[in-house]
Amino acid sequence: MRSKLVAGNWKMHGRREMVAGLLSALTSRLPQGVDVAVCVPSPYLDQAADVLAGSGLLLGAQDVSECDDGAYTGEVSAGMLRELGCHYVIVGHSERRLRHGESSQRVAEKAAAALRSGLVPIVCVGETLAERQADRTEAVVAEQLAPVLALGAAQVERLVIAYEPVWAIGTGVSATVEEAAQVHAAIRAALAGVSPAAADGVRVLYGGSVKPETAAALFAQKDIDGGLVGGAALDAEAFLAICNAAVAV
């Protein structure tokens, strides 16, 4: 049985005071019965790790280099993130695919680098509105997943996947339960092609305008194992309500 996971992606938001305040608010009322993580901006990982120590709220980063330490100006290695206390790292978020030209091959290399350092990658996939309108959703997701699944069963069984339709991110328009469930089922079928353990064990999160009002119905779907939450993760009440929705199902 897969446990639910709710991960907040703070994106490029936060200052020291906000990090301290939001994390204390979350740790003081963290629900049991769901895994919860926050992916904070890199400059605040160290501060966040101090606040979170022993709290049960897990730390994540938002990106990682596919390279091990070396002459890569501006990049952050998986080893560095591990030393800073990260458990998770998001790879292949659509904001990076679109803004930084990250290919699916490179996303798979980032996932592999994360796994080599003992991090759990949260691999993001999802179609644009134009791709959905052209009826290419499942094909696009399959293409994005292919190099990741090619890492092999031993690697795939250790990662998390997040389905985030690009048109639902930050728009207030979530995929419907039916739309999400259909893509999650397709991802589950792709995982079954890797190994039975991947099909049974890999958590597939939904992301894209998850709100307290919509979370429960999404998380009740058998192939939706939690959420990757953007805007609502910046508000303690909203984020905790989403975490509690995951406990309730």
Ligand code: 13P
């Ligand atoms: P929103 O929840 O703000 O739509 O963002 C989703 C997201 O991109 C999480 O990674």
